[in-house]
Amino acid sequence: MARIHRRNHSVSGPPSVHCVMKDVACCCNIVKIQQFYMSLMALRRNPQRKCKKEEVTACSGETSGIIVNEINEDTLQPKIATKNHPHKFAPRQVLVNTSQPFRFLDLPREVRDHVYSYLVIRRGSKVPIIEARAIIRGQRKRVTAKRTRERLNQKRAQTGKRPIIPRESTAEPIIHSNVLQASQQLHDEATDFLYQNNWFAMSLENFCFTTIDAPVGWKCDRITRLQLELQLKDSQRMNYYIDWAAFFSSFPAIRFLHIIPSFHPRYHDWARTELQDWENAHFVFRGFFRELMASIPEWIHLKLGPSFDPTEDMHLEGQGPVSTRLLEQMHDEFC
Numbered sequence: 001m002a003r004i005h006r007r008n009h010s011v012s013g014p015p016s017v018h019c020v021m022k023d024v025a026c027c028c029n030i031v032k033i034q035q036f037y038m039s040l041m042a043l044r045r046n047p048q049r050k051c052k053k054e055e056v057t058a059c060s061g062e063t064s065g066i067i068v069n070e071i072n073e074d075t076l077q078p079k080i081a082t083k084n085h086p087h088k089f090a091p092r093q094v095l096v097n098t099s100q101p102f103r104f105l106d107l108p109r110e111v112r113d114h115v116y117s118y119l120v121i122r123r124g125s126k127v128p129i130i131e132a133r134a135i136i137r138g139q140r141k142r143v144t145a146k147r148t149r150e151r152l153n154q155k156r157a158q159t160g161k162r163p164i165i166p167r168e169s170t171a172e173p174i175i176h177s178n179v180l181q182a183s184q185q186l187h188d189e190a191t192d193f194l195y196q197n198n199w200f201a202m203s204l205e206n207f208c209f210t211t212i213d214a215p216v217g218w219k220c221d222r223i224t225r226l227q228l229e230l231q232l233k234d235s236q237r238m239n240y241y242i243d244w245a246a247f248f249s250s251f252p253a254i255r256f257l258h259i260i261p262s263f264h265p266r267y268h269d270w271a272r273t274e275l276q277d278w279e280n281a282h283f284v285f286r287g288f289f290r291e292l293m294a295s296i297p298e299w300i301h302l303k304l305g306p307s308f309d310p311t312e313d314m315h316l317e318g319q320g321p322v323s324t325r326l327l328e329q330m331h332d333e334f335c
Contacts, residue, residue: 126312204231
């Protein structure tokens with residue numbers, strides 16, 4: 001193996017470079033070679049030949065890390081073109097003021113609507129459907145649990161026991177309604193987006209209704225998309241007048257209507273035998289659907305029967321929907 005002679009000639013440069021190149025005789029000394037390379041890079045970066053102090057620490061294995069102890073503050077400042085260095089220019093600066101809150105209402109309306117789509121539109125399904133029955137059950141369940149907890153806490157207070165504290169709900173909310181409480185403008189915009197892009201589903205089983213069984217907080221006069229389930233009973237329990245005009249007057253903004261007739265679970269066997277074929281249907285059902293179709297306003301886009309994709313429909317409370325063929329025959333007769 002040929003021996004590499006040590007270089008003893010002088011090298012121009014600062015003393016730090018002399019010290020480094022003094023021992024760069026063996027090619028196996030990776031740390032010294034890397035330190036020499038970094039010193040030369042420092043000379044190229046600094047035109048005034050003021051090298052930075054750099055140290056090399058050996059890491060585990062064959063790699064090595066470089067730690068810079070001193071940083072020249074001049075290098076952090078933007079370079080400005082001068083007579084001596086005309087090729088250096090100041091970089092573009094982006095000023096971001098983090099001390100002030102973000103002004104959401106300064107964004108364009110299209111961007112704000114895109115944000116509302118993640119807050120006030122139900123996610124997790126192909127068609128955003130907000131069902132009234134599920135919300136009403138949850139509200140009643142919470143009211144019952146609150147009354148039971150208050151009654152038990154009174155008994156526990158008499159015996160000196162600690163009161164029962166309700167658990168925080170970890171379930172994902174249907175929509176993030178807290179955004180409606182931020183400001184009046186945000187409330188108006190988010191509410192419009194809520195009622196224009198969600199489907200609101202209701203199930204009717206008592207047709208001699210005087211009030212609409214809707215959850216607390218629903219604004220029926222702003223609903224534009226409605227899915228309506230009609231739970232049909234036998235002819236004896238359907239033989240009364242239904243004021244459909246008064247029902248649809250509660251939804252003046254409705255534009256899309258999807259009606260899904262089904263059979264009530266308790267009266268399924270009797271109602272199904274009376275409504276197997278439209279030509280032989282009981283006159284009570286014929287009068288029921290005739291009044292219904294005549295009361296629907298002309299500007300409403302109507303859809304009858306279940307969809308081909310079950311995920312596009314609401315959860316039916318009834319036991320099986322009415323056949324699509326029967327509904328088509330009924331629609332051809334009255335429309």
